[in-house]
Amino acid sequence: MSRHIAGRGRVSRATPPAAPPVDEVECDLERKLTLGQFLKLASLIDTGAEAKDAVAAGEVSVNGEVDLRRGRGLMDGDVVSARGRSARVVARRGVGGDR
DSSP states (O other), rough: OOOOTTTTTTOOOOOOOOOOOEEEEEEEEEEEBHHHHHHTTTSSSSSHHHHHHHHTTOOOOTTTEEOOOOOBBBTTTTTEETTTEEEEEEETTTTSSSH
């Protein structure tokens, strides 16, 4: 026979929230790809004006760190996050990297 003791049941463990999925966006890296360009290309932000405002407000991060430079150059593998969404820069095969 088992006895129930109040307050001593199963301990529910909260699971951490899952990280948002990261979309991979193929880019031509032969020329400089800026943060502002990539925000629009990856559809993380709709317009250049919105990208400018979001970057200036500190709402955009690159590889987990907030970056206030809209003209920052991006490289293959960089992950850009804005407004709860993320996208990874992926060089097109044979262009701008070792891929």
